[in-house]
Amino acid sequence: MKRLASLFFLWFLTSFAFAQSRGLPDFSELAEKQGPAVVNISTTQVVRGQAQMMPFPFDENDPAFEFFKRFVPRSPGGGIPRDFENKSLGSGFVISGDGYILTNAHVVDAADEVTVRLTDKREFKARIIGADKRTDIALIKIEASGLPVVRLGDPAQLKVGEWVVAIGSPFGFDNSVTAGIVSAKGRSLPQENYVPFIQTDVAINPGNSGGPLFNMRGEVVGINSQIYSRSGGYMGVSFAIPIDVAMDIQNQLRASGKVSRGRLGVVIQEVSRELADSLGLARPMGAVVNSVEKGGPAEKAGLEPGDVILKFDGKAINSSSDLPRFVGSTRPGTRSTLQVWRKGSTRDIPVVVGEMPDEKQASAKVQKGAKPAEQAPNRLGLVVSELSADQKRELKMNSGLLIEDVRGIGSRSDLRPGDVIIAVISKGATTEIKTVEQFNKLLSQFEKGSNVTLLVRRGEMQTFITIKGLNGNN
Secondary structure: HHHHHHHHHHHHHHHHHHHHHHHOOOHHHHHHHHHHHHEEEEEEEEEEEEEEOOOOOOOOOOOOOOOHHHHHOOOOOOOOEEEEEEEEEEEEEEEEEEOOEOOOHHHHOOOOOEEEEOOOEEEEOOOEEEEEEEOOEEEEEEEOOOOOOOOEEOOHHHOOOEEEEEEOHHHEEEEEEEEEEEEEEEEEEOOOEEEEEEEEEOOOOOOOOOEEEEEEEEEEEEEEEEEOOOOOOOOOOOOEEEEHHHHHHHOOOOOOOOOOOOOEEEEEEOOOOHHHHOOOOOOOOOOEEEEOOOOOHHHHOOOOOEEEEEEEEEEOOOOOOOOHHHOOOOOOOOOEEEEEOOEEEEEEEEEEEOOOOOOOOEEEEEEEEOOOOOOOOOOEEEEEEEEEEEHHHHHOOOEEEEEEEEEEHHHHHHHHHHHHEEEEEEEEEEEEOOOHHHHHHHHOOOOOOEEEEEEEEEEEEEEEEOOOOOOOOO
């Protein structure tokens, strides 16, 4: 019995020691060494206010109304003009001892004054060297020397499941440390085409934006940029901009105050399984070209709507979101090669990359449909009509069918009244649509349950839309 007890005690000690060796990592040394290079950033924006009416607290029938009217006069304009100071908080980190600091563009956007506070409580007014909204990176500068500086790591070496640490100022609480793991790499987010985000479960809250994400070696691998939330607070999903992307941007900002990006002049979309079948691809891959800008680099190279870009300079396009990143990081004027799938085979197309214009608001004209005609829908559940001469002239199109109503199986797709059907895609072949009779005859050749892919014009844009499960009516 004593021998058994001794063995049990030995097993317990061994298990305890093993558990201790496999316990949670200690972040204290990392926080102590890297914390001083992380800064708090506060901004002030003066919002010019209009005259605002000062309401009287009494009704006109109240005896006190006359007193208020006499002794609390209102301004001639009917109100009191006021300016408001809009304040916000964020984080950043020092990348050079002479005062260059990286943060998010949205932290300093439209700021009239930027203040940087160090961990030793010193405060400096900062000037904005440049900001790039497309990647949400900004470079600011304070007049200081001998500042503590972060060490930079390689995001490519990060592994999913690896521990990472964030340091920042959530809700203004300076130098707060939170930890988690890498949840995924290369994430694409809506409206964010130029950043392969690092997804983590590190607690990130308002004020953390612009702060560094460290690996366990104390190297910065990303800049905490945004969270996914339905409440406005942390919900376990946060995203960081890889530091190599950020450093490339800051190099350009430091050199010229702006960022130069490559462009092809195409509108693309993801290749779905149904679209891959229609185009004759073995599996969904690449980026399908919806439209080609007239006079742009892609048109000059010979790219056509319906082409699927499979590779850019030898780099595979696994998702359509890969292409803007690859092209955007290419210097304008560079000669590159596109591998394209066209009509059942691949081909290499050389292209000279153009330059992305400065950001500006684009106004798209939407062509509205006429009042739905009283006629039966076709096999896709669509009521269509041929374009009038005026519509062709306005849209600058020679042919196409205007969708006037969407019913039946068509209503389960993204088709809308006002869309213009340009072509039908089937088995890699593209058939331009010119008349209602031709369109309906083409639809009659599809078997029941087939998927039909249409090339559609919507406003100034073109897109591929697939309708699944064609019915049996002709």
